[in-house]
Amino acid sequence: MIYTKKTPWTLILGIIMVAYAYMVQAGIMEPVIKYLHTSKLAGEMVILGYTCGIIAILAGLVQAFSTPKQGNFDYYLSTIGGLAFILIVAFIVKWVLDPQMSAWGKAAQPALGFNFASVMNLNYVVMGIVAGIIVVNVFKVPHWAENGVRMSRLGLKTGVVLLGVLYSWEELRNLAGLSVVLIGFFVLGSVGITLWMGARRNIPNSMGGVLSAGLGVCGVSASVAAAPVVNAKSTEIAYTIGTILLWGVMCMFLFPIVGKAMGMNYTQFGAWAGTGILNSAQVAGAALAFQPTGIETLKVAEIFNITRILFLPIIVLWLAVWFVKREQTGERVNLGQVMFAKFPVFVLGFILMFLLGSTGVFAPAQHYQGKYFDNSEKAMVKTDKDGKVTDKRLKDADAEKLKAEADKLQREDQKAALARLIQEKKVMSPDHDTLVRGIVNSKVLSKEASDILKKQHEAVYHTAKKIAMFRDIIAWMFTFGLTGLGMQITMASIKQAGGQPLVIGSVVGTLKAVGSLIVVMLFVSEIV
Amino acid sequence: MLKPKHILLASHGTPGARAAERAAFALCGPKATLHHLIVVPDFWKGMMGDDWLNNASTRDTYGRYVEGELENEVRRHIASLQRQAAKHRIRYRPEVVFGKPEQCLRERIARGRVDLVVLGAPRPKGKSGLRSYMVTEKLLRALHVPALIVPYPA
Numbered sequence: 001m002i003y004t005k006k007t008p009w010t011l012i013l014g015i016i017m018v019a020y021a022y023m024v025q026a027g028i029m030e031p032v033i034k035y036l037h038t039s040k041l042a043g044e045m046v047i048l049g050y051t052c053g054i055i056a057i058l059a060g061l062v063q064a065f066s067t068p069k070q071g072n073f074d075y076y077l078s079t080i081g082g083l084a085f086i087l088i089v090a091f092i093v094k095w096v097l098d099p100q101m102s103a104w105g106k107a108a109q110p111a112l113g114f115n116f117a118s119v120m121n122l123n124y125v126v127m128g129i130v131a132g133i134i135v136v137n138v139f140k141v142p143h144w145a146e147n148g149v150r151m152s153r154l155g156l157k158t159g160v161v162l163l164g165v166l167y168s169w170e171e172l173r174n175l176a177g178l179s180v181v182l183i184g185f186f187v188l189g190s191v192g193i194t195l196w197m198g199a200r201r202n203i204p205n206s207m208g209g210v211l212s213a214g215l216g217v218c219g220v221s222a223s224v225a226a227a228p229v230v231n232a233k234s235t236e237i238a239y240t241i242g243t244i245l246l247w248g249v250m251c252m253f254l255f256p257i258v259g260k261a262m263g264m265n266y267t268q269f270g271a272w273a274g275t276g277i278l279n280s281a282q283v284a285g286a287a288l289a290f291q292p293t294g295i296e297t298l299k300v301a302e303i304f305n306i307t308r309i310l311f312l313p314i315i316v317l318w319l320a321v322w323f324v325k326r327e328q329t330g331e332r333v334n335l336g337q338v339m340f341a342k343f344p345v346f347v348l349g350f351i352l353m354f355l356l357g358s359t360g361v362f363a364p365a366q367h368y369q370g371k372y373f374d375n376s377e378k379a380m381v382k383t384d385k386d387g388k389v390t391d392k393r394l395k396d397a398d399a400e401k402l403k404a405e406a407d408k409l410q411r412e413d414q415k416a417a418l419a420r421l422i423q424e425k426k427v428m429s430p431d432h433d434t435l436v437r438g439i440v441n442s443k444v445l446s447k448e449a450s451d452i453l454k455k456q457h458e459a460v461y462h463t464a465k466k467i468a469m470f471r472d473i474i475a476w477m478f479t480f481g482l483t484g485l486g487m488q489i490t491m492a493s494i495k496q497a498g499g500q501p502l503v504i505g506s507v508v509g510t511l512k513a514v515g516s517l518i519v520v521m522l523f524v525s526e527i528v
Numbered sequence: 529m530l531k532p533k534h535i536l537l538a539s540h541g542t543p544g545a546r547a548a549e550r551a552a553f554a555l556c557g558p559k560a561t562l563h564h565l566i567v568v569p570d571f572w573k574g575m576m577g578d579d580w581l582n583n584a585s586t587r588d589t590y591g592r593y594v595e596g597e598l599e600n601e602v603r604r605h606i607a608s609l610q611r612q613a614a615k616h617r618i619r620y621r622p623e624v625v626f627g628k629p630e631q632c633l634r635e636r637i638a639r640g641r642v643d644l645v646v647l648g649a650p651r652p653k654g655k656s657g658l659r660s661y662m663v664t665e666k667l668l669r670a671l672h673v674p675a676l677i678v679p680y681p682a
Contacts, residue, residue, distance in 0.1 A: 136574075153580035220577035225586050228593035234601060237594060238575060238658055245577050281578040309581055341589075344581050481580070490574030495659040 003078035004068040007144040010081035011060025013088055014053045020091075021049025036099040044472070045095060048087075056084040075147070082141075082148015086484045089131050090124075094479060097131075098124040121256045125288035128479055129252070132486020141487055152484020156284065157346040159477030163302055164353030165362050165470050166295070172354065175300060178524065179307040182275050186516055187311050190508050191216035197507065203500045205326045207236040209319045211501050215508045217315050218308050219244045219279030225316050225342050230323045235499075242496030243505035245489055248279030251513065256290040262521070266296040271524050273297075274304020276516035278509050285482050288475075295471055298478070306347055313342035363464035371461040373430045380426060380459060392459035394425040398452045405449045414439050421453075427460045531557060532643035538565045538633045539605075542657055544648025548678040549609060552646040553616055555676070561619040564609060565636050567629040568598055569660035629662040634670050645675040652680055 023029045024045045033039055059080035068074040105117025116122070135141060141149050167175075191212045198208035209230030214223035223240050226232075232240075255277060259269040273286040287301035317338045357363070364372035380392045394402075399422045406422075409415045417435035420428060427433045437457055440450045463471075497505075537552040539545030556562055575594060576587065606622045613620035625632045637645065651657045663677060 156580045218581065221579040221581045224576060224579045224582055224590045228589050234572075234594065234597045235658060237597075238571070241575055241577050248578075279578070281580050312581075341583075341585055345583060346581070485578040485580060488574065488576070488578050490571065492569075492571035492660075493574035493577060496571060498659070499656045 002068055002070060003075045003147055004063055005078065005081075005144045007063065007081060008060070009142065009144055010056055010063055010084055013081070013084040014056025014058075014060050016088065017049045017053030017056060017084070017091075019053075021046045021053060024049065036096065036103070038095055038099050041095055044476075045091075048091070048476075052084065052087050056080060059084075078144075079148040079151045082145035083151060085142070085145040085148060086132075086152055086480055086487065089135065090128055090476075090479050090483045093128045093131050093483070094124040097127050101127065119257065119260075121253075121260075121289040121292075123289060123292035124479060125285055125292055125482060126253070128483035129285050129486035129489075132483045133249075133489050133491075136487045136489065137491045149484055149487045152481050152487070155477045155481030155484060156281070157349075157481075159284070159474050159481060160302055160306070161346055161349035161353055162470055162474050162477065163295075163299060164350040165357040166299055166467065166474075167303075167354055167357070169358055171299075172303070175303040176307070178271065179274065179304045182271060182516065182519065183304060183307040183311065185519075186275050186512055187216050187308055187315065189216075189515075190512050191315060193511065194504055194508050197504045198500075201500055201504070203504075204233075204236070205323060206230050206232045207240075207500065209323050210236055211240050211504060213315055213319060214240050214244045215278060215505055215512075217312050218305070219248055219277075219281070221280060221309075222312055222315070225312060226319055229316055229320045229338070231327070236501070238493075238496040239499045239501040240505075242494055242498065243501045244279050245494045246497045247505060247509045248277065248282040249489065249494070251277045251279075251509075252282040252285045252289065255286045255513075258517075259290050264520075265525075266291060266294075267300050268520050268524050270297045270300025270302075271304055272516055272520045274301040274308070275520070276513040278505075278512065280305050280309065281482075281485050284478050288478060288482075295474060298474075306350065309344050309347065312344065313339045316342050362466040362470065371463050371467075373433065373460055374462055375426050375428065375460040379462060392426075392455075394421060394452075394456060399425070402445075402449055402452060405445050408444050409439065410444070414442070421456060427456050433457055433460060532560060533557075534561050534563060534641050534643045536563045536565060536636065536642040536645045538567065538629070538636070538645065538647055538662055542648060542651060543655075544651055544678070544680045545662075546648070547681045548646050548648035548676075551676065551678040553612055553618070555644070555646065556616065556618045558617065561621060562609075562613060563636075563640070563642065564606070564620065564622040565633060566602055566605065566622060566624045567632045567662070568602065568624065568626045569629055569658070570627050571658075571660060572598065572626075629660055630664045630667045633662060634667060637671070637673060642673050645671065645673055647675060647677050649677050649680045655680070 020029075024033070024042055029045075033042060038045075059077060062077060063081070068077060101117045101122045105115040105122070109115045194212035194215050195208050198211065203211075210223050210227050210232040213226035214220065216222070220241055223237065223244065227237050255273050256269075259272065264272065269290050270287055273283050273290070277283050277286060283301050283305045284298060287298040288295075291297040317335060320338060382390045382392075384390070402418060402422055406415065406418055409418060414435055417432055418439060420432060421436060427436055436453050439445060440453050440457075443450070445453070532555065535552055535556060537549060539548060552562060572594065576590065579587065582590075602624055606624075609622070610620055623636070625636070633645070633647075636642075647663055650661050650663050668675075
């Protein structure tokens with residue numbers, strides 16, 4: 001079968017990207033950039049526009065003038081048009097719609113009394129997914145773009161793999177322990193409740209099997225993996241996947257709103273989203289919707305997501321054994337084969353990148369959350385091109401303000417740390433920094449004094465350039481992947497939500513979301 | 529009174545469609561031909577949803593499994609009607625297509641000779657079943673042959 005279609009669109013999209021990059025570089029887009037306040041994004045507009053545009057142009061020329069032969073090259077060539085199509089949508093959303101929506105939110109605030117763009121989290125991640133959903137349901141994904149749209153999941157997988165670089169041993173140890181306990185409890189709990197409810201409502205074992213995998217582990221992906229193992233009927237599959245998609249999309253919008261309303265920190269929200277959202281694709285969406293300008297929440301959420309993904313082969317295997325015991329039609333399964341076939345290989349990539357990151361290849365080895373400690377004069381005092389000097393050491397006026405509030409501190413170690421900061425005009429070591437941050441977290445000092453201390457912490461912790469680059473690439477991978485996944489969520493499939501799966505799904509979905517919220521609010525308070 | 533020679537029965541496996549099948553057989557005279565259009569609704573195309581974490585082999589297995597399930601359902605459906613047609617000595621011509629049920633039906637009517645179209649009524653509210661409708665306003669406006677819409681079974 002030949003996959004590559006003769007279409008001028010890949011070439012056209014490539015030309016549009018390159019032309020846009022050129023216009024930004026030449027300053028033609030300056031008025032638009034100024035109006036949208038996107039000058040910070042001009043660099044990525046040029047780099048991404050040229051890089052992706054040139055690739056699309058080359059692929060477009062090959063598509064137009066060559067006769068493809070059956071094989072891998074033909075398949076991958078056929079995906080370039082779709083990938084360019086997703087990118088164009090993502091560019092429009094991130095560089096135009098996102099800043100415009102933010103401006104509209106601010107403009108409407110006096111009339112509405114709240115910033116609708118901020119309250120509803122209408123940022124580029126949410127709008128990217130919504131744009132994808134609109135494209136597939138209103139306009140349809142063009143024929144020539146279908147293979148590329150299906151490839152978008154690689155964006156998410158690559159994002160998760162690269163995310164491994166940003167964790168330190170300390171973070172991973174803290175998060176992994178927490179996630180195994182929480183996910184273990186909620187995965188097994190929801191699988192158990194689903195099977196119990198299914199038995200009470202007399203649903204067939206095949207339906208109970210496919211539904212419990214979807215509701216318990218990681219949504220659509222788990223149902224896809226489990227359906228053939230438990231011999232699910234076509235209507236059972238349709239009901240289950242419709243129900244999970246409906247819940248997933250709903251949760252992606254609701255979770256960030258609730259999280260903000262409850263004043264959750266990044267760790268709490270990441271843990272909640274990673275545990276409580278039924279469908280794993282929407283976990284990243286919700287995390288990025290909650291914190292669009294950073295990836296701390298995403299890092300926490302993805303550890304929880306990876307933990308439950310690791311439960312997938314185990315649960316599928318268990319369901320296979322469970323089904324064989326109950327049904328004569330069930331085929332005996334090869335345990336090793338199921339474990340091997342269902343194991344998410346990309347998690348190994350994540351672990352590999354984490355191990356590479358901890359060797360200090362990308363950032364100094366003692367980095368924490370991608371940041372490393374450096375209080376040398378070279379790092380604290382900088383001179384720009386025009387000769388302007390920026391000194392981040394503690395100013396005399398700020399030192400006086402801190403001195404005036406020193407008596408408020410009760411703990412001797414904190415008193416000593418503050419005195420040392422005032423004397424040395426900078427944080428002297430990571431341990432000293434821990435004590436200074438402890439003063440901020442204790443909320444004993446005034447807001448002004450706390451802000452001065454926060455600035456001193458930021459002055460000695462620096463983000464490695466390579467880590468900053470990884471953050472940008474990861475954010476783009478997720479934006480691209482989620483926009484593409486949005487293009488695979490059809491209303492026709494969501495409409496199939498119904499029957500017993502909708503009833504059981506609603507009960508289990510609500511229990512999981514509310515239960516994990518309570519557990520997270522009670523037991524997860526520290527910022528990891 | 530209508531004496532159709534070519535009856536087009538359109539169904540995609542719902543209880544309403546099964547009621548239409550019974551009506552179509554009742555309407556078929558001795559020399560009538562029953563054309564049976566079976567539509568596999570195109571929402572199945574989106575039934576992998578936004579799965580992103582399975583590997584290609586798991587997705588292939590799932591795709592083949594769902595295709596197989598749908599194929600078996602259609603095969604059983606055709607075999608059952610074939611038996612009834614043989615019993616009533618009616619010529620039976622099945623045709624399986626994939627797409628939007630309403631659009632597939634309009635295209636089938638436009639393509640070949642049809643004297644009467646027999647359809648099942650849409651599923652009443654509160655009854656469970658897949659949501660894929662064949663009787664739509666668009667279809668009714670486009671029809672240029674008589675149509676019989678059989679009530680949903682009680």
